[in-house]
Amino acid sequence: MKRGYKIAVIRGDGIGPEVISEGKKVLEAVSELENIALEWVEYPHGAEHYLESGELIGEDTLKELKKSDAIYFGCIGDPRVETGILEQGILLTLRFYFDQYVNLRPVKLLEGVRTPLAGKRPEDIDISVVRENTEDFYVGIGGRVKWKGKGKKRDELEIVRKLYNIKFGVDIETDADELAYQIGVVTREGCERVMRFAFELANEKGKKKVTSVDKANVLTHGYGFWREVFNEVAKEYPAIDTEFNFVDAICMWLVKNPEWYQVVVTPNMFGDIITDLGAMIQGGLGLAPGANINPDGVSMFEPIHGSAPKYAGKNVSNPIATIWAGAMLLETVGEKSAAERVLSAIEAVLREGKVRTYDLGGNSKTSEVGDAVVGEIRRLS
Ligand code: IPM
Ligand code: MN
Numbered sequence: 001m002k003r004g005y006k007i008a009v010i011r012g013d014g015i016g017p018e019v020i021s022e023g024k025k026v027l028e029a030v031s032e033l034e035n036i037a038l039e040w041v042e043y044p045h046g047a048e049h050y051l052e053s054g055e056l057i058g059e060d061t062l063k064e065l066k067k068s069d070a071i072y073f074g075c076i077g078d079p080r081v082e083t084g085i086l087e088q089g090i091l092l093t094l095r096f097y098f099d100q101y102v103n104l105r106p107v108k109l110l111e112g113v114r115t116p117l118a119g120k121r122p123e124d125i126d127i128s129v130v131r132e133n134t135e136d137f138y139v140g141i142g143g144r145v146k147w148k149g150k151g152k153k154r155d156e157l158e159i160v161r162k163l164y165n166i167k168f169g170v171d172i173e174t175d176a177d178e179l180a181y182q183i184g185v186v187t188r189e190g191c192e193r194v195m196r197f198a199f200e201l202a203n204e205k206g207k208k209k210v211t212s213v214d215k216a217n218v219l220t221h222g223y224g225f226w227r228e229v230f231n232e233v234a235k236e237y238p239a240i241d242t243e244f245n246f247v248d249a250i251c252m253w254l255v256k257n258p259e260w261y262q263v264v265v266t267p268n269m270f271g272d273i274i275t276d277l278g279a280m281i282q283g284g285l286g287l288a289p290g291a292n293i294n295p296d297g298v299s300m301f302e303p304i305h306g307s308a309p310k311y312a313g314k315n316v317s318n319p320i321a322t323i324w325a326g327a328m329l330l331e332t333v334g335e336k337s338a339a340e341r342v343l344s345a346i347e348a349v350l351r352e353g354k355v356r357t358y359d360l361g362g363n364s365k366t367s368e369v370g371d372a373v374v375g376e377i378r379r380l381s
Contacts, residue, residue: 004037005333008068010094012046013086014307015317015366016074022319022370023072023326026342029374030330033381034338041068045090047078056089062097066298070329071098073302074322079309088140094300095133100292101190102197103131103271104328105304107258107278107288112350113360115281117255124259125281128205130198131271133292135190136222138268142182186222186267191229197295198265199237205263209241210234213250213266213274226267251277279304286318286359289325291332299332301325315365318357320346323373345376 009024011017024040031038043065045057055061065071071094076086094100109115109125117125195212202210212230214223227244234242245253247270253260254277266274279288285305292300303321311317324346331339349355355372356362364372 002035002037003335004039005069006039006041006067007329008065008071009040009042010045010071010073010090011042012074012076012090012307013048013078014075014309014312016046016076016307018313018315018366019303019317019319019322020072020074022366022373023322025370026323026345026373026377027326027330029377030338030341033341033377034335036335036338046074046076047081047086050086050089051080056086057093062093065094066098068298069333071298071300072326072329073300075303075305075307077307077309092138092140095292098292098294098298098300099134100294100297100300101132101134102194102291102293102295103133103268103275104201104291104293105129105131105271105275105278105288106324106328107275107282109282110287110347110350112347112353113283113287115283117258117281120258120281127258127261127278128198128201128207128263129271129275129278130194130201130263130265131275132186132190132194132266132268133271134268135184135186136268137182137184139183139185141185142180144180184219184222184267184269186226188225188229191226192233195230195233195265196236197293198263199233199240202240202263203237207240207262209243209261210237210263210265211243211245211250211261213245213247213264213270215247215270216244217246223267230265247274250274254278254281275304284318284359285321286357287320287324289321289328291325291328293332299329301329301332315367316358317366318359319366319369320350320373323370341377341380342373344380345373348376348380349373 011020027038050056076090107127107129109122111122198210214226216223216227258281279285288304290302290304302325305321327339327342349372355364355368357364357369
């Protein structure tokens with residue numbers, strides 16, 4: 001009996017469509033060998049669809065997506081749409097609606113890839129970053145306040161009033177001065193679940209240490225709490241070592257000593273930042289995948305790069321991040337062996353080094369990389 005999965009596809013903007021085509025090509029090829037049947041359901045959501053219809057992603061679509069086993073996502077962002085609209089209205093909406101509370105981002109240097117870090121080899125860079133994905137500064141609570149008169153007392157008074165009035169949408173409208181604020185929220189449950197995921201992942205992968213990232217020395221309320229919860233959760237896993245890194249310090253040490261890190265668990269905002277840094281040390285954004293996981297629900301897989309409008313439709317972008325995200329999709333739905341085959345094929349293509357896109361110093365086409373990965377999957381089987 002074939003095992004079947006229904007996969008919703010949102011190609012999105014810019015280079016999204018072309019990198020997703022390569023991902024689908026590879027997943028189809030491995031499925032054939034693994035006796036898996038994939039049913040693809042394509043969705044048009046992205047800038048074009050928004051400009052035509054005014055829909056970002058509506059409740060009806062979200063309900064329909066709920067019936068799929070996974071979502072395969074390209075990328076979004078378009079110069080015609082004001083920044084933030086598509087990001088919040090589509091990508092973050094999906095992460096929040098499906099409560100994909102883990103954003104798992106492997107930072108792994110594959111053989112044949114150059115890292116900008118002098119002297120570091122593949123065995124030195126192999127980190128699983130577990131980014132919290134539904135809280136922190138991403139909750140979208142904030143606003144602007146205008147008020148008459150100056151002075152600190154006055155500011156504080158107005159902010160407090162505004163905070164208490166968030167629910168009622170009351171603005172204090174005058175013309176004298178202005179401020180904007182954004183609130184980060186971390187909850188006990190939100191921390192515990194993502195931290196447990198990190199420890200379980202360490203166990204599964206035979207890793208010995210989990211590093212927790214925060215800024216508890218300054219943002220004492222939110223990240224002090226994060227640290228406190230981490231200490232409690234760590235007690236459930238006495239066999240695994242733990243440490244804390246301030247976010248500024250981990251940015252420094254990831255560059256100097258990436259080999260120190262195995263599993264890193266981080267609040268949302270800091271995770272966003274350190275995984276771009278991570279992408280660079282693993283050879284570039286063209287190689288960095290991400291999995292938005294809800295272990296009990298619908299998960300979503302995407303490259304972490306943006307839509308690169310300048311390269312759209314040119315068939316030159318690196319599809320490896322998207323193909324790798326496809327491997328994570330397979331692993332998450334339970335097809336471990338298929339996932340391993342895809343990753344081995346990616347590694348073989350990079351090691352060989354003949355087929356590579358411009359970002360890796362080559363001049364191969366996007367589609368040629370997909371073909372090469374398919375070739376390796378078949379050759380290695
Ligand atoms: C990412 C992106 C998103 C984020 C944006 C596009 C909302 O930068 O996936 O890392 O900040 O999470
Ligand atoms: Mn990011």
